[in-house]
Amino acid sequence: MATTAAPAGGARSGAGPEWGGFEENIQGGGSAVIDMENMDDTSGSSFEDMGELHQRLREEEVDADAAAAEEEDGEFLGMKGFKGQLSRQVADQMWQAGKRQASRAFSLYANIDILRPYFDVEPAQVRSRLLESMIPVKMVNFPQKIAGELYGPLMLVFTLVAILLHGMKTSDTIIREGTLMGTAIGTCFGYWLGVSSFIYFLAYLCNAQITMLQMLALLGYGLFGHCIVLFVTYNIHLHALFYLFWLLVGGLSTLRMVAVLVSRTVGPTQRLLLCGTLAALHMLFLLYLHFAYHKVVEGILDTLEGPNIPPMQRVPRDIPAVLPAARVPATVLNATAKAVMVTLQSH
Amino acid sequence: MAKAVESSGELGTTSPRPLFAGLSDISISQDIPVEGEITIPMRSHIREFDSSTLNESVQNTIMRDLKAVGKKFMHVLYPRKSNTLLRDWDLWGPLILCVTLALMLQRSSVDSEQDGGPQFAEVFVIIWFGAVTITVNSKLLGGNISFFQSLCVLGYCILPLTVAMLVCRLVLLAEQGPINFMVRLFVVIVMFAWSIVASTAFLADSQPPNRKALAIYPVFLFYFVISWMILTFTPQ
Numbered sequence: 001m002a003t004t005a006a007p008a009g010g011a012r013s014g015a016g017p018e019w020g021g022f023e024e025n026i027q028g029g030g031s032a033v034i035d036m037e038n039m040d041d042t043s044g045s046s047f048e049d050m051g052e053l054h055q056r057l058r059e060e061e062v063d064a065d066a067a068a069a070e071e072e073d074g075e076f077l078g079m080k081g082f083k084g085q086l087s088r089q090v091a092d093q094m095w096q097a098g099k100r101q102a103s104r105a106f107s108l109y110a111n112i113d114i115l116r117p118y119f120d121v122e123p124a125q126v127r128s129r130l131l132e133s134m135i136p137v138k139m140v141n142f143p144q145k146i147a148g149e150l151y152g153p154l155m156l157v158f159t160l161v162a163i164l165l166h167g168m169k170t171s172d173t174i175i176r177e178g179t180l181m182g183t184a185i186g187t188c189f190g191y192w193l194g195v196s197s198f199i200y201f202l203a204y205l206c207n208a209q210i211t212m213l214q215m216l217a218l219l220g221y222g223l224f225g226h227c228i229v230l231f232v233t234y235n236i237h238l239h240a241l242f243y244l245f246w247l248l249v250g251g252l253s254t255l256r257m258v259a260v261l262v263s264r265t266v267g268p269t270q271r272l273l274l275c276g277t278l279a280a281l282h283m284l285f286l287l288y289l290h291f292a293y294h295k296v297v298e299g300i301l302d303t304l305e306g307p308n309i310p311p312m313q314r315v316p317r318d319i320p321a322v323l324p325a326a327r328v329p330a331t332v333l334n335a336t337a338k339a340v341m342v343t344l345q346s347h
Numbered sequence: 348m349a350k351a352v353e354s355s356g357e358l359g360t361t362s363p364r365p366l367f368a369g370l371s372d373i374s375i376s377q378d379i380p381v382e383g384e385i386t387i388p389m390r391s392h393i394r395e396f397d398s399s400t401l402n403e404s405v406q407n408t409i410m411r412d413l414k415a416v417g418k419k420f421m422h423v424l425y426p427r428k429s430n431t432l433l434r435d436w437d438l439w440g441p442l443i444l445c446v447t448l449a450l451m452l453q454r455s456s457v458d459s460e461q462d463g464g465p466q467f468a469e470v471f472v473i474i475w476f477g478a479v480t481i482t483v484n485s486k487l488l489g490g491n492i493s494f495f496q497s498l499c500v501l502g503y504c505i506l507p508l509t510v511a512m513l514v515c516r517l518v519l520l521a522e523q524g525p526i527n528f529m530v531r532l533f534v535v536i537v538m539f540a541w542s543i544v545a546s547t548a549f550l551a552d553s554q555p556p557n558r559k560a561l562a563i564y565p566v567f568l569f570y571f572v573i574s575w576m577i578l579t580f581t582p583q
Contacts, residue, residue, distance in 0.1 A: 112483060119487040123560045151488070155564060162568050165575050181469060181572075 060087045118150040118213065126152050133221035136255035140263040146214040153192065153220020159227050160188045164289065167234035187289075192220060195281050202277060206270035208261060218257055219282075225253030226286050233290060246286055254282045416440045423506045426545040432503055433496050433549065441502020444509050445474050448573075451512050452580055470576065477569045478502060485554065485562045492553035501566070504546040508570065511538035512577045519582060531578060539574040543567055 129152055137144060164184040193216075200215045210218075229249050233242040258275040265271045400408065416439050422431050449470035482497040490497075515531045546566050554562045 112487065116487050116489075119484070120489075121561065122557060126561065151484075151561065154484075155568075158565065158568050162571055162575075165572060181473065181576075 057088055057091060060084075060091050115150065118148065121149050121151050125149075129221060130224050133224050133256055134249070134252050136252065136259045137263075138259070140259055142263060143209055144260045144263045146210070146218055146260060148211070148213045148217055150213070150216065150220075153217055153223070156220055156223045156227060157188050157192050160223055160230070161185050163227055163230050163234065164188070167230060188223075191285055192216070192223065195219060195278075195285075199274070199278050199281075202274050203261070203265070206265055206267070206274050208265040208270065208274060210261070210264050218260060222253045222257045222282060225249045226289065229286060230289060242290055246283070246290070250283055250286045254279045257282065412437075412439060416443065419503055420506055423503045423545050426548040432500050433492070433553075436496045436499035438495065438499060438502065441478075441499065441505070444502060444505045445471060448474070448505065448509050448512055448577075451509075451516060452576060473572065473576075474502075474505065477572070481565045481569055484565055485550070488554065488558050488562055490554045490562060492550065497550065500546055500549045501569070504542045504549075504570075505573065507538040507541040507545065508535075508573050508577060511535050511574070512580075515577060515580065516582075523581075535574050535578045539570055542570045546570075
């Protein structure tokens with residue numbers, strides 16, 4: 001199955017299982033398979049297997065000795081030695097056969113070589129793609145090229161998770177940090193995979209020329225804008241700044257994705273549907289990330305500055321304006337906890 | 348649990364090079380020829396069972412394993428370009444560090460809102476799944492390191508952060524305030540940098556030379572998340 005994938009990495013790993021161990025030792029051609037045969041080679045590995053083997057061999061020897069002891073005393077050592085060696089060889093062969101079967105099954109199902117070609121990038125390429133993801137290209141009459149790699153998008157998703165966690169650095173969030181961490185990871189990965197799949201499905205309906213891998217890569221690089229905006233606005237808590245960045249940076253990366261999709265779709269209705277959906281989801285996600293995880297800081301600013309709430313900027317909350325300072329954290333926590341619970345329940 | 352690895356490690360430095368040792372020179376980068384048993388065939392392990400480590404007393408075994416773990420701790424604290432962590436990898440050290448960290452990060456209070464339970468599991472899962480992800484990523488980028496070697500290195504390099512956790516815990520016994528926070532921030536940042544330098548010293552050689560940055564970046568994120576967990580910890 002793995003060898004049907006066109007890339008050379010897949011084909012190379014399928015070239016003869018008995019040479020699999022050798023291939024791993026040669027530089028550059030190393031298979032990414034967690035090769036159980038070579039797991040023994042690193043010292044300390046699978047000691048339990050060795051211990052088991054040793055135990056089994058000893059049991060075999062004990063059995064052979066016990067059997068030999070029943071025979072006459074006139075038996076010379078050669079015969080007993082021969083029997084012991086035979087049983088040892090049989091045990092060894094059984095062990096080898098079983099291990100070979102297990103490792104073959106394992107390498108068939110756990111072959112991560114399938115993903116290897118998508119990680120074949122250079123740092124310079126990643127850098128240039130990151131910068132290009134912020135630059136919308138005007139040429140929409142000719143299908144634009146999308147790099148089909150997964151390293152950049154994956155790292156951007158993880159970076160987004162890290163930035164979200166960093167955004168909760170105020171001390172009152174740490175009490176729920178475990179759940180928040182799971183929520184952050186789930187949100188980011190859910191967005192990346194879920195929205196990619198949804199837009200791919202829409203693209204299929206609208207006859208757009210884009211593959212799933214390209215969609216994943218496109219959306220992944222689109223998260224670069226989100227990372228920048230959130231990183232800046234989590235450190236500088238100004239609402240006006242956030243809206244400016246939301247429009248500017250978020251808008252740029254959305255425009256880029258939209259331009260790529262438009263260049264690959266035919267027909268105004270289809271273009272509108274596809275790009276409208278993507279733009280809406282992308283911009284709304286940034287808004288959501290900012291507000292859902294920003295509430296704690298807002299709450300603290302609220303109680304410190306007093307209830308001068310500008311219209312349509314802050315979510316009304318149930319924190320009374322007059323509170324002794326010592327009781328603020330608990331109440332803010334409650335609001336945050338409630339917000340998190342609501343978010344979790346709605347998922 | 349007995350470990351024949353230590354005896355093989357010690358034997359390896361004094362006995363003549365085993366059968367396929369020449370292959371290891373081909374497979375690892377040219378600057379630092381790796382010696383030892385990365386690519387040893389199974390045969391050479393069987394002869395060690397004549398001097399079986401299963402028969403010795405438990406105390407001997409534990410002391411030997413603890414010494415091995417301690418030696419690797421020293422290698423992490425003073426990172427030089429050495430292959431000890433790669434050659435004689437073991438997962439005891441990472442397990443000890445992970446459990447220690449997870450226990451210390453647990454909430455001490457048992458409150459209905461603040462459940463101390465999930466903290467341990469969260470830290471555990473994050474550390475191990477993070478390490479697995481980084482390992483898979485570095486292998487996919489063309490790295491020449493085995494799965495468990497990478498796990499071993501990443502686990503051992505959590506040691507500076509565990510020390511940071513201890514220091515933070517002690518600092519938190521004093522009165523809270525911005526100075527308290529600044530001290531903790533400084534300690535965590537220093538230990539975070541130390542972890543990254545240590546893991547880079549061990550892992551960088553196994554990557555193709557032009558892709559080192561690509562492999563180190565997720566390590567940076569991983570230790571950043573752990574540092575964040577340590578920094579934002581306050582016992583209540």
